[in-house]
Amino acid sequence: MTSMTVDNSLALPEGYWTRTRKAGLIMVLLGLIAAVYLTAIVPNEPARFFLGETTAASGASFSINGKVGTLIFGLLTIACGALLILTNKRFGLYVGLGLAFFVVAALIWQIAETGGQVPLSSLSKITMEKSLPLIFGAIAGVLCERSGVVNVAIEGQLLTGAFFAALFGTMVGSQWFGLVAAAIGGALISLILAWLAIRFLVDQVVIGVVLNALALGLTGFFYEQVMREDTKSFNSPGLLPVWTVPGLSEIPIIGPALFKGTILTYAALLLVVAATVALFRTRWGLRTRAVGEHPAAADTVGIKVLGLRYVNVMIAGLVAGFGGAYFSMVTASSFTKNITGGLGFIALAAMIFGRWHPVGAFLAAIFFGFSSALSSLLQAIQSPIPSDFLAMLPYVATIFAVAGLVGRSRAPAADGKPYVKG
Amino acid sequence: MLFQHEVHIALEATLRLELRGITKRFGDLVANDDISLTVEPGEIHALLGENGAGKSTLMNVLYGLLQPDSGEILVDGKAIKIKGPGDAIAAGIGMVHQHFMLVPVFTVAENVMLGAEPAKAGFLNHAAASDLVRTVSLKYGLPLDPDAIIEDLPIGIQQRVEIVKALTRNVDLLILDEPTAVLTPQETDELLGVMRGLRDAGKSIVFITHKLREVKAVADRITVIRRGKVVGSAEPTAPESELAELMVGRSVVLEVPKQTSEPGAAVLKVSGLVVADDRRHRAVDGVDLEVRAGEVLGIAGVQGNGQTELVEAIMGLRPSLTGSVTLSGQDITGWATRRVLRAGVGYVPEDRSVDGLVKEFSLAENLVLDLYDTEPFGNRFALNPRAINEAAQGRVEEFDIRSQSEQQPVGSLSGGNQQKVIVAREMSRPLKLFIASQPTRGVDVGSIEFIHRRIVAERDVGSAVLVVSSELDEVVALADRIAVMYRGRILAVVPPNTPRETLGLLMAGITPEADS
């Protein structure tokens, strides 16, 4: 009769309206908006979706009547909310699904209203593309912060990566070398971060912010002084080749997104799997998490806390820097000043939204990429919904996440705390 | 019950440890001053000393967490260099720290294997780790579920995980740093049993404590440390009074001179109070309590039985779920802390560095932390530094706070003087009720006496006083009535002359009637 766990008779009941149920309530409300309000205002016109990457009339397509569509997807959203309230379980799944249904309803409304045309494969392809730098950045954040070092310098790492990719890719005349250089560039920022944060105990957020400024200044300076003077010898790495996986890339909707991309696309997918396995299945991962949660405990069993933190911060730099090549070799074929434009901060948001887990970070990155793709789509079909507000979505979502309004995201316990022995 | 699976285990390898002239300084403070000590193979060696004597520091040096300024460590006669815990483990030394070194979100098995993980090509072998936990815990009679998450486990079991963690590393010498501070008397007895079992299995044990009874019950040899120095060693047969004198440097009278109380009307009334802790468990589970003017009510109990939450709820620092708190007939349930304080309650929190003081602030600023925005110290907009400093000078004198100047940062004062700053601040308002949690924890003997006398004086001018302490001796010395708290409830309110055994049983949750 040993009591192995806490006697839960002392645990307090949570009350009926748990977070999950409250989120369910919000889902129901959203669903009602779609099913009642949108259905009322949407014109009785079909909304047409194309499966392919283009809207050529010959392409496979399907359409759905506006009123029917908003009603159905509104009801589906309500169903998700109801399930949340009734079961009080599976928060992530139903909230995700509910939001997705709601978005579809809204999309149908807009398309029926504007008569715009939506190529779905292209939408998913753009989503994936916009997500790419976020995936690299967010996973770099995860790797760093799981060991207890806050990485606000993702932006600077991406930027330096983009810069190094263009500069050295051009100078050496090899894109592959450019990719390696990009990784090294990110790692250089990491080196300063690690050195100042771990050795000199400088506040990690402070140093991250300052490093972003440093990266911006240095790359901006050399861009204007060197690259712009002589684009041909310093800033024309060219676009990375697109590799198509035969067969798989033909899968409607997701095929082109996943199987028709540059090496970065495949590397990103691999990275998600590798980071997850490494963090949760390997000795390195266990020690990393221990160091991020309770460094003193790790120290007392002989783990070199500071050494491991150095290693992880450096790995994070390599990952983010490599992802930075996206900016100068995938979406553009050269570097420009401040080419990352703050995406590093969205990556940071994705990491938090994804709860410091590689898969979570990946899904969050996809979600943010999607909202960005959607915003360009709505602009393209001249929707009256202001795209600026859609662009705010990732940031608003992240505030909700950190405020615990939709499930709380909790950082590793020792995140940001320098470790001092004794 | 918990540890009854002791089995006889064949004698294993043994280890003889010798520390020679260990000195460790923190700035000006000499935490260990030329300490020498020998632990014979297979003995339980108790290290006895007051809070702050330097016991943990010495053991951290031994375990490689701190580097000594001078001195050497010998294992089986050979001098070894311990640069980090890894070296200590390799030398056969294991340690259970005063504050557990467990990752709360990991499972038992993950914690046990950390740093010595069974793995193949870097990939963890969880099954092997679980097996190891089971084997070791069976061998030494310390049952554990390898898959339980640490933060869900009660303190006693977490301690067991720590012991098993050390044992899986095949250590021959185990350091236990104040292992009983968090245990009930029952659990303590069980732990002492486990220690004997380990000794019989050939392990050496360094047992750190400041509790005399435990030392006498289990130790083979005793070394007493005071202010960083070894002041003597003794056999367990030595009388308690002698040990105590060694420990604090003079004969201790924990008797506080005081008259019998003449309690007046009830000042504090707590009824049906339920309070949740940070993990949303019922830390206070329906407490009824009354403290009358001119009496000291002491709350005894093992740390972590809801005392902290009870006091915080009274002070408005923590919401109460149900129940009420009244002060002189006025309902103060749910009042903000500031209102409670200004209604005539003085409060000394249990952890002075966390809750009591702003260490970077000057002594003077800390003395007005409660009333800075009232005349004469200031108003809603501006402070009046002159009034603040003048008041500080007066209080420094009155409360015998040893300092260079009232502009000195409070963090640079000694623990006892810091505590006196808090007492001075909290006693400087007109009070109806004075609440002190662990009023003398980590405080030197001189300050203890001073603080105790002030508390009794406060009672004698007619305030109601509530003292919470996990030191039973302190409660017995101060209280006019003792309430014993166990698992969020007041089990009984008894007079201070109640036999210690009865109090001990109450602290373990056993009421005399139920026992018989």
Added chain:
Amino acid sequence: MSDEQHPIPEPSPDKGPAHAEAGRPYLTTEKPGKHRGDPTLWDNFKKEFYADNTFTVTLFAIVLALIFGGILMIIGDADTRAQWGYFFYQPLKTLEASWDLVSKAYTDMFKGAVVNPDTVNRWYWDMTTWQQVFRPISETLTNAAPLILTGLAVAIPFRAGLFNIGGQGQAIMGAIGGGTVGILLKLPAPIVILLAILAGALLGGLWGLLVGVLKAKTGAHEVIVTIMLNYIALYFLFWYIRQAAIDDPNRSELISKPVPDSSIFPKLIDPALRVNLGILLALLVAAGVAWLLKRGTFGFELRAVGYNPNAAGTAGIKVGWTLALTMGLAGALAGLGGTTMVLGTAGNLTGEVVGQIGFNGILVALLGRVKPWGVVGAGLLFGALQAGGAAMQTFSGISNELVTAIQAMIVIFVAAPLLVKAVFRLRKSPSAAASAALAKG
């Protein structure tokens, strides 16, 4: 007094000074010095100068950053870079070319930021107006004003234990508030300017308050929330400028109607010089903040909460309320910075109306050691660097992006005082220990 506390977060604020030092063992192992006779005056001077005090560290940080800046210029200049290829054939010529490049650039910088002797000379011979002589200073002060305000917006919360990265967003909201009143309200100058200032402070303040309230109510980390709110504010600005009442119908780009002259901040010295009410506003605010932190009741609460929120709460200070109010105040100051940008210099709302003042404010606050007058000094330095950078770009052809890099480097060196000490072997940091620390890194 507590005002003298080290602004850069120390590793273990909960422990006393003894502990904090122990946390940085290389600081405490001061060995008894070797005595070599009585100290001379020169020795004393050296001792004072090299002592590891704030001023010296800051000075050396600036020097170090300028040296690095010079190296960057050399790498960035095609001719000089080429010349380095012949270093072994023409070492002197190489060094001379490098020196010429760097010294000309820094001279131009000085001329653009402080005073240009040529102009003074020309004015003496009546070849130019006196206004031209003051132009560099005027530019410096003009740039410094918003930086001081956003710097204070970072410094104040820092003292309360909050890191406000949201100066940018708060400045944007302030620019929207101040700009809207300035553009739309048709009232006499002093009234409309006063109202615009209030509107800017109010909107920025609300934007900051939101952070504080979220922090107090839900524990949401202010660093994350402020970063997110920066972007939300930016997109809101984009949208806002396009609204009919604000948008300039005659121009296709993202730009608002111009602010009428009656709402423009009055110029301080002369209409020909840009320096305006903004710098006065900034200095006034800095003085107010300095008073608040030292003598103000709210300042006492703020510092108490910053050092130890638990103890503050236990003594009856309303911690959540203090945090919220602190962020509100900070937002208001950043909002003033934004207002200064629209009404002081820009004259319309655009997507880039506040420039980078929010982000630079972080650097300014850190360089100023989060003390009000320190922030003023740092703001002036950054203002000068920016004014000088523009001149350097024009006259030496060196991109003023260099200034961003130099600013960041100064702050890195200041934030890691140990680093500067190690490089310059300042006293109190026994050189052996410090270089060992460096070597191990």
